[in-house]
Amino acid sequence: MRAETRHQLKQDTFSRVTIGAAEKTAHWSVEHRNTLTIAGIVVVVIAAGVAGGWYYLSAQNEKASFDLSVAVRTLETPLRPAGTPAQPDSPSFASAKERAEAGRKQVQAIMDKYPHTRTADMARYFLGVTSVGAGDNAAAESNFKAVESGGNKELASVAKLALAALYRNTNRTKDAIALYQELINQPTVSVGKVTAQLQLAELYQSNNQPLDAKRLYEQIKKDNSNPDAVQMATQKLAELK
Numbered sequence: 271m272r273a274e275t276r277h278q279l280k281q282d283t284f285s286r287v288t289i290g291a292a293e294k295t296a297h298w299s300v301e302h303r304n305t306l307t308i309a310g311i312v313v314v315v316i317a318a319g320v321a322g323g324w325y326y327l328s329a330q331n332e333k334a335s336f337d338l339s340v341a342v343r344t345l346e347t348p349l350r351p352a353g354t355p356a357q358p359d360s361p362s363f364a365s366a367k368e369r370a371e372a373g374r375k376q377v378q379a380i381m382d383k384y385p386h387t388r389t390a391d392m393a394r395y396f397l398g399v400t401s402v403g404a405g406d407n408a409a410a411e412s413n414f415k416a417v418e419s420g421g422n423k424e425l426a427s428v429a430k431l432a433l434a435a436l437y438r439n440t441n442r443t444k445d446a447i448a449l450y451q452e453l454i455n456q457p458t459v460s461v462g463k464v465t466a467q468l469q470l471a472e473l474y475q476s477n478n479q480p481l482d483a484k485r486l487y488e489q490i491k492k493d494n495s496n497p498d499a500v501q502m503a504t505q506k507l508a509e510l511k
Contacts, residue, residue, distance in 0.1 A: 334384035338393055341376035345369065370403025391420055395429055402436060410436055427458040438473055446473060464490055464499045480510050
């Protein structure tokens with residue numbers, strides 16, 4: 271396949287997932303397992319927009335990047351209704367777990383084939399994402415931690431956000447709070463301070479800690495000029511009354 275064709279396919283994928291991310295992140299009350307998928311989408315966007323040529327450093331990295339875009343499309347593949355047979359001309363999956371398993375195999379293949387590329391770091395992040403979807407929380411935690419300890423600060427912060435969500439979903443509340451606090455104290459382009467604040471406040475709210483949640487929502491309203499964040503904080507405060 272010609273290089274310009276591969277490039278266009280990747281750009282098309284990035285455009286689609288960017289729109290999807292914008293729509294999904296407008297609703298901060300989505301279940302946290304969806305947060306992991308959203309974080310995966312965000313990291314693709316950040317890599318494409320911020321890293322400036324990250325995918326084109328070498329021929330190997332170019333190939334790995336294209337394969338990763340294919341894996342992203344797999345994770346976007348629709349789920350068919352229960353009892354509906356698969357259609358040869360219309361890709362679909364019977365369940366989210368089946369889709370996650372397919373995506374996991376694809377990203378693992380990237381890591382195995384292109385272990386020394388920068389894209390392999392992102393593939394490891396997606397391996398964590400797909401491991402969550404496949405129900406393998408131990409593998410997800412291991413991969414998120416590996417990315418978190420890597421040298422890419424932006425990617426590490428997204429992995430930390432995903433790890434915090436994993437801890438919340440597995441009743442490791444103290445560990446989740448600690449990670450959110452780290453992200454608040456050390457924000458990045460990928461994970462801004464207000465993002466971590468909203469996630470932590472939502473955790474407090476769901477964990478029957480309304481005073482802590484209220485304090486954070488009020489802080490967001492006081493310090494933030496982003497109208498969407500202020501509106502969300504205002505809505506959440508209204509729920510606490």
